[in-house]
Structure formats: structure tokens, C-alpha cells
Amino acid sequence: MQVTKHISSAQNPLIKKVLVLKEKSRERKKTGLFILEGLRELQIAIGAGYFIESVLFCEDIIENSNLLHTFNADQLISVSADVYKKLAYRDTTEGVIAIAKSKDHQLSSLEFNTRNPLILIAEAPEKPGNIGALLRTADAANLDAVLIANPKTDLYNPNIIRSSVGCVFSRNVKTGNTSEIISYLKKEGFQVFCAALTASKDYTTVNFTEPSAIVVGTEHSGLSNEWLQNSTQNIIIPMEGEIDSMNVSVSAAILIFEAKRQRKLNT
Structure with missing residues (x-):
């Protein structure tokens, strides 16, 4: 699995983008993007045909990285444990957070x-x-x-x-x-x-x-x-x-x- 980028600072623009998408409904609606967390959720989203823009993962936390091998190197971003903990929504987490494109629910x-x-x-x-x-x-x-x-x-x-x-x-x-x-x-x-x-x-x-x-x-x-x-x-x-x-x-x-x-x- 090739990874072309590693982020260790919470001030990184992409990290700020993830935080805004996580916290602001208005931003999710405006951009058509949302945040999902967890390997099972990511797998279900992929199976349902969702487009995954980026996958952020923490090597210190993730236990099973097999699913990540399905992504291109430019989609995968390694983050430090401190950055991941700032992004993570759940207390019990699996080390994976993705930015995905929403679907039409009209x-x-x-x-x-x-x-x-x-x-x-x-x-x-x-x-x-x-x-x-x-x-x-x-x-x-x-x-x-x-x-x-x-x-x-x-x-x-x-x-x-x-x-x-x-x-x-x-x-x-x-x-x-x-x-x-x-x-x-x-x-x-x-x-x-x-x-x-x-x-x-x-x-x-x-x-x-x-x-x-x-x-x-x-x-x-x-x-x-x-x-x-x-x-x-x-x-x-x-x-x-x-x-x-x-x-x-x-x-x-x-x-x-x-x-x-x-x-x-x-x-």
C-alpha cells in the first residue's frame, strides 16, 4: 500500500476541512461532502456506490488495513495519532476516517x-x-x-x-x-x-x-x-x-x- 502524504499538524488545511464537514451541516450541504468514520461504515458506503474522495488513517490505531489497498495512493493520507484523535467522533475508533460525496435523496x-x-x-x-x-x-x-x-x-x-x-x-x-x-x-x-x-x-x-x-x-x-x-x-x-x-x-x-x-x- 503506497501512501504519498502524511499529516502531523492539526493546522493542516485538509484537517480543518474535515473538522468543518464533521461539525457544520451547512458546509456538508454546500459542498456535497460528508465525513464517515470506521472500517465497517466505509465498507458499506463503498458497497452502496458512494464516491470516496479521501481516506485518512492512523497506522498506530488501525488493526486491519486490507480495505485500504482498494484505494489509489493519492486517496490515502496517513495522519498522526494526535491528529486522528482530534478528528475522531467515537471513543472506540478503528483508525479510519473518510471524506465522501453525498447522494441524491430527493x-x-x-x-x-x-x-x-x-x-x-x-x-x-x-x-x-x-x-x-x-x-x-x-x-x-x-x-x-x-x-x-x-x-x-x-x-x-x-x-x-x-x-x-x-x-x-x-x-x-x-x-x-x-x-x-x-x-x-x-x-x-x-x-x-x-x-x-x-x-x-x-x-x-x-x-x-x-x-x-x-x-x-x-x-x-x-x-x-x-x-x-x-x-x-x-x-x-x-x-x-x-x-x-x-x-x-x-x-x-x-x-x-x-x-x-x-x-x-x-x-
Whole structure:
């Protein structure tokens, strides 16, 4: 493995660029670039067809450098342990950070590989950790798409990448506002199942075997009226304890895997 450059100063322009991309959503949007950290995340991004501009690695930390052999020498940059620790987002790190080019996540680019898609929609999720957890659930269930309505943070926020363990790269993720997504669902003939407390049926009693969208809102405010007014059927997970809600990613997982169970029985 040939390396043409080594950086040992945190004042290096490239190091400053990485720090800005890591910390500033505005810079990620302006440049179309983002930062990812970790060998597994890098491998998933490569497998999903992401363009990797540069790979920064620390020889004192990295344990398995086999993946680096797939890059050209001018893409690889060795950094000192001190510089790497300044860049690293995670406490437990693998010695690799990459600068990558973002993809198009507009609703207009949404395509399916099946005639009977099952998708998850999350309206205005605020916590990157919840978004990451939703994407991991979508990956586990092999959903056909995840749509983020009225996004509050960009998909390449380091917390989303970390909490999704790279699933943000491998899943079919699109964004749009609520009105756009509802129009799309109506045009494409989706059943819309909104997780809500009012006018709801037990989630086990509805039919998820046709093209279906499961829609979840925030734990604090739930779904907007626009979703509830355009719902095919509101659904609820019966609660037997003192509280009336669960973490959004847990609720979504329960609903998604009930839909998967029904579809498996229907095949």
C-alpha cells in the first residue's frame, strides 16, 4: 500500500476541512461532502456506490488495513495519532476516517425493485439517534424505502451515521415535505397506516399485505393533522402499563415486523 502524504499538524488545511464537514451541516450541504468514520461504515458506503474522495488513517490505531489497498495512493493520507484523535467522533475508533460525496435523496428519485413495497415514513424526527435506530430496523426488515418527512437534520449528520452503523448508506432513503410524500403515496396507490392514539385499530387487525406505508411521528407531538386526515387507517399498539407511548424506533419495529409476518403468511 503506497501512501504519498502524511499529516502531523492539526493546522493542516485538509484537517480543518474535515473538522468543518464533521461539525457544520451547512458546509456538508454546500459542498456535497460528508465525513464517515470506521472500517465497517466505509465498507458499506463503498458497497452502496458512494464516491470516496479521501481516506485518512492512523497506522498506530488501525488493526486491519486490507480495505485500504482498494484505494489509489493519492486517496490515502496517513495522519498522526494526535491528529486522528482530534478528528475522531467515537471513543472506540478503528483508525479510519473518510471524506465522501453525498447522494441524491430527493423524493423524485425514489424507485422500487418490487410491485408490492413496504415502506417506513418518519415525520420530523429530531434526534439523530432515533433516525439511526429507524434505519437499522429498516435494514433488519429489508424495507423497500425509508422516507423522512420534514427532516430536521441532514442525513449525513455524524450521529446518524454512527447510530445507523452505516445503514444510512445502504438503505433506500429519501426526503420530502409531508404534502409531497402524501401526494406521492396517493398517486402510487399506497395504503397509509398512521401510528396514532385516536380513531385507531389494533395494529394486528389491519392488512399490511398490499403496498403499505407505516407512518410514525415524534414521541413528543406525534403526527401532524395532515397525516391523520390522509390516513387509510390509524393504528395503535395496545399498552398494558402506565404510559401510553414507546420510543419511536421501538414502535416502528413492532409495526414493521407485524407487516412482515403477514406478508410471509400471505406468500
